[in-house]
């Protein structure tokens with residue numbers, strides 16, 4: 001088959017990898033360079049954790065994703081997964097339930113009491129009434145390196161074209177055609193559209209209006225040299241147990257310490273700049289001033305805003321059929337990076353007309369994700 005993949009983010013590139021592994025010809029086309037610094041996937045890091053409290057399906061899927069990322073490191077002969085673990089700070093009863101959920105799914109996790117947390121992580125000021133779950137099969141994906149590794153691998157495969165700086169302006173999912181801004185039309189047996197937060201501009205109006213755009217602010221920081229040793233063993237912390245939903249990614253493999261919280265994620269009308277407004281930077285700095293002893297303005301390197309789309313009805317991802325030959329990953333729901341290898345397998349199954357692989361992301365096969373609005 002000849003497959004056209006529109007987009008050059010993690011979902012598109014890994015779907016192209018899946019198609020190439022199955023021996024198909026693939027054209028990947030992006031509006032910018034591949035990879036593109038404005039893509040949501042383009043950042044120093046993304047968290048991979050298995051624990052999704054009270055969600056056994058997502059927890060089991062994330063464990064499968066962990067193993068698939070390790071296989072991809074082997075395939076690409078590159079390292080991009082820092083297995084520093086993940087710490088989720090929770091009330092003690094929820095931490096016990098979380099550790100049980102993880103071990104039932106085949107993962108390895110320990111619960112930590114408030115005292116153990118304070119001893120182990122003196123550089124985090126956590127709520128003394130909370131405990132935590134520390135999981136091993138988790139950590140930090142060096143996102144930019146992941147994208148570069150996909151591109152590096154794809155370039156060496158026969159039958160793969162990477163077309164840069166060519167925005168797609170229309171997709172005909174019945175005929176497998178993609179029209180580019182320069183007038184060229186790409187013909188394929190199958191089309192996948194995975195254009196991240198730009199999807200509302202390319203997909204049919206009936207799909208676009210079911211999607212909500214979010215904008216989130218991030219603060220990049222440098223840990224002072226004197227404190228670097230304390231930070232060396234810090235896991236990714238997807239939840240610091242605060243009311244505002246603070247989370248952080250530790251400085252691994254030469255990256256910055258990254259700070260954010262659910263409180264600085266807001267709805268946006270359109271994709272504009274990526275500049276973090278001063279007041280959001282101040283808000284984050286004040287929030288983390290209470291959480292990180294010694295934290296101050298000298299730590300802050302800068303900010304960046306990133307965008308993602310969610311299916312308004314569920315707040316999660318959305319896959320839509322665009323006709324007999326076309327599919328779109330219309331919304332990523334804000335947590336798709338870690339699941340990307342599984343999502344890619346499921347999307348490749350659809351585009352190639354294969355039987356669904358049970359190791360893909362089962363959730364993509366269930367309503368309402370499949371509902372074509």
Ligand SMILES: Cc1cc2nc3c(=O)[nH]c(=O)nc-3n(C[C@H](O)[C@H](O)[C@H](O)COP(=O)(O)OP(=O)(O)OC[C@H]3O[C@@H](n4cnc5c(N)ncnc54)[C@H](O)[C@@H]3O)c2cc1C
Pocket residue numbers: 006007008009010011012029030031032035036038039040041042045046047048166167168169194195196197198199202216217218306307308329332333334335336337338339
């Ligand atoms: C602040 C923030 C933190 C996150 N943290 C995590 C995390 O810790 N863990 C996790 O698992 N997930 C996380 N996510 C989610 C994750 O980053 C995204 O789900 C994922 O990167 C989306 O990838 P994508 O390939 O769908 O889109 P993108 O990476 O945005 O790629 C889309 C590509 O399509 C191209 N494109 C757009 N329009 C066109 C067009 N018309 N023609 C051609 N090309 C086009 C773009 O140039 C771009 O390269 C986070 C998201 C945000 C915003």
